[in-house]
Amino acid sequence: MAPLLEIKDLHASVGDTPILKGIDLIINTGEIHAIMGPNGSGKSTMSYVLAGRDGYEVTGGDILMNGESLLEMEADERARAGMFLAFQYPVELPGVGGMSFLRAAVNARRIDAGEKEVDQLEFVKMVRAKAKHLNINDDMLKRAVNVGFSGGEKKRYEILQMALLEPALSVLDETDSGLDVDALKVVSEGVNLLRDPQRSMLVITHYQRLLNHIVPDYVHILAGGKIRRSGGKELALEVEESGYAGINDAA
């Protein structure tokens, strides 16, 4: 059986600047991988390339999900195929009501899968149940998407979407950035609730502290557009102690 995600010698550029210079990575169903790296190592680029953002051009290699290449798929097609990106900076959509946005997303996926669209009442119940674990109240659900949310609220809202969309693979891009310890705990608990043998995650972070809460199976160190080292969760602690210095040369 093909792995859930297979990245093969992936090269990608933004404009004329090559950022990813040959990434190889395999994520099997149920695994949690962490990618750590210094600023400018290509972490965020990697999340955008996986999600299929315009302007992030794949110049070589391939990304396979369940054995099929994602490269020809638009961002929304990838999302409906089970790829979820929790944004480092969630985007505000003024005037767009949270509930109608969430329902549009859930229904887009259901229609693709040939399932029945969820009706309004049932949906409200569904959202409320999931929102409770994340400390998201009705008032927040009624507001426009991400408008006027604090940093912590935005991140919790991302995790709520992850819970609703039940993706096969979640990419968490610097989910810990801008969160204090308490907020980090709420968000991590939300993520941990979604841990499941059927789901995989790719946690992208600069700091080890997030990995104390979301404990990964594997850790990879990304620097200069390449994975320089891979190992178990203890690798994260090693980086915490000795920093990223020298890793560039360690390849």
Place this chain on the structure above:
Amino acid sequence: MAATQKTIDALEEATGKYKYGFVTNIESDKAPKGLSEDTIRFISAKKEEPQWMLDSRLKAFATWQKMEAPDWAKLNIPPIDYQDIHYYSAPKTGGGPESLDEVDPELLKTYAKLGIPLDEQKVLAGVIAVDAVFDSVSVATTFRGELSKVGVIFCPISEAIREYPDLVKKYLGSVVPVGDNYFSALNAAVFTDGSFVFIPKGVRCPMELSTYFRINEANTGQFERTLIIAEEASYVSYLEGCTAPQRDENQLHAAVVELVAFDDAEIKYSTVQNWYPGDENGVGGIYNFVTKRGACRGDRSKIAWTQVETGSAITWKYPSCILQGKDSVGEFYSVALTNNCQQADTGTKMIHIGEGSRSTIISKGISAGRSQNCYRGLVRVQPGAENARNFTQCDSLLVGDKCGAHTVPYIVSRNPSGKVEHEATTSRISEDQLFYCQQRGISTEDAVSLIVNGFCKEVMKELPMEFAVEAQKLIGISLEGSVG
């Protein structure tokens, strides 16, 4: 909204892009092309009008002949041949129908396609009374019996001219005088039908009143005239929807709407305008030149205009409020969406005369394709308008880089205690927003519709629920093909 969905499905099957572009095959009775005193006599005779009405029409015609078409709007209007238009077209069914049974079944089918709940049985739950205007005449007014029990008059204006001449004489042309502008003068000369509403003192109209306008015949102008009078402490909500079949020739629409509100009365007037906009190359489409004005004559009276304008090749329209009464309130909520080669120049005038009068203007313009979209508005605070307040917010959204968005507000303040505030912004849908929606599995087209509807939300929430759902869908449909 099962009816709406059915309509959309049926139309998608039947037509191309413009979902309301079907033609009803019924024989019609129409005046020969051209405009002269004879045309006017013909219309007046068809309507069995009293002499005073004919005299007033002829006077208006004389006024119109001396006037020139306005050219100050940011519109490129090809010359209009006023002699190449039919000024009267009526379905051939004999006299005006007394009940739905008398209405031509073909017509009923047309309205069913449009999603108008004409069939009373089906709409009992919806509590909407409808006056449907087909080309030049009112074909059916529903719920009249029920309304008359509370003293509300809701009928075609041609009937009101015969049945309630005193009311019509008193108010017709009292808010929009004949010579107000070129198109209002033309309308006063040749108007063929429209709605008349009278809400007596203290009555809260028990249901939404609605008119549906449809231009069916080729080369037909539609010149409807609507007059709504709300006596002291009364309330009425009036809805107006417009469509026209898809044709290559440009069809002319020049309506006049007059509202009068007395002490403590409130009139809410909502429009969804979806006339045929022309094709993607700008061929065909309706020219929509409309004069809408409300007079808040009474103290604490209120007039609120809400419009969603997605149709017409050219829109020239400025629903306005004359705030005469003390503490009177004027509101204008507008969404104007243009795509392909459409042009819109629309906005409002708020004339503050009364002490403590207040006005709010919320305008959302969306330009896509190669269209040009202009907000034009006037806020005037007269010397006597002590403590008048105005707040204006005009936002423009550009979709694509071939279109234009313009904002031209005129502000005149002649009272120091008056306070006028105007804000305007122009922006576009950001790549970030589109990507965020896409990442959640929402297609680009749906994402644009979602974001544009979000942009319009402040206006949409002013529409009655029934209309809001339809309007939201219209926005989605109208934007089709605007993002590559």
Place this chain on the structure above:
Amino acid sequence: MPASMMQHSLDGVMGLTGVRAGAQRRWQKTGWPDHRAEQWRFTRLSGLQKVDLRFAESAAITAENQEFSAAMPDNAAFLSFSNGVFDQASLDNLPKGVKASLLDGDEATLLALSELVPQSHPISDLSLAAMTSGIHLEISGAVEIPIVLAFTGDDNSLSAHPVVSIKINDGASVVISEWHRSNVGLSAPLMAIEVGKKARLDYAKVQQDSAASTHLSATGLKLGDDSIFDGFQISVGGKLARLETHITLAGENADCTLSAIYLGRSSQHHDITTNMNHLKGHCLSNQVIRGVLDDKARGVFQGKVHVAPDAQKTDGQQMSRVLLLSRKAEADAKPELEIYADDVLCAHGATIGELDETQLFYLASRGIDGQTARGMLISAFLDDAIDSIKHDGLSAMLRPITTAWMTAVDLNSDGEL
């Protein structure tokens, strides 16, 4: 010369050739705008058509003129116009980096000027044709000494048509102020300024003409790549004044500010009209217009921000705020956006009203009497504007004007004006 030259006839100006002859023909054809001209809907010139004015032919050095010079900053270099006629003696003290020449017969410069000034504007044609004096300045390098263009006049039966062309070469920088304190019947200066690549102009215009004068000016500016223009106008004098400025952002990354104050009392009429034309992308334009109107004065602001299809990443901001101090005063505003590019950030705002009740109450609650409180708030409103001027010398020069105007405001009225 015929007596009727303020009418359409400019026949008295004989023997014009080239660009000036073209301007003369256009003027004779169109003349003063009438009530149908949209651009002049708030400012009517019908009164002007009735007066007969003569064009001045020689300068008159008056006592008023000398007194005026004394009021100026003393480190500045003066270029003086009197009754619209240039005083050649003032060329003696030109600072380093400034070259001056006369426009008479300089067809190439006149042509460039005619393309830069506001098009279809009566003053652009009339003053070019009737030019009482014209000079051209070319600026190179960093000019240390501020230049003051001083316009005076003593004869109310005259009309003055000074024409000034300024070219600021690439990389140059200069501080220029234009100061009008004239008693001519019509003061109609025509200015064209070109700011080169990476050049900088700090600019202030003061309109302090006499109470009987009409001031109608037309100014055209063109900004090159990476240039900076920090401009400020103050209109306080005259019976009727319109300061019209058209700016073309013709290069990328230009940074443009054009703010203004108008102060009106008795039956004065002030009009600030601007046209900000973004032709190229990545430019910034910012305008803050403030007005204070007392008695029966009327103030007008018309401002258009135009963004051309290719001018992506434009940031265009415009704000107009007016304080009405009297029941008879009137303020009109027409801020306009005309946008053809989609990736832009444009906004405008306008407010008209009296002093803020809450602020007045707050001051009262701290024991400050009404008169003082009103004075404080109006001063603060004006100081805010002056503080935004980046060049200290210019703000120091302008501040006394608003302060002097304030001393004559009757602050006793408490809203029952």
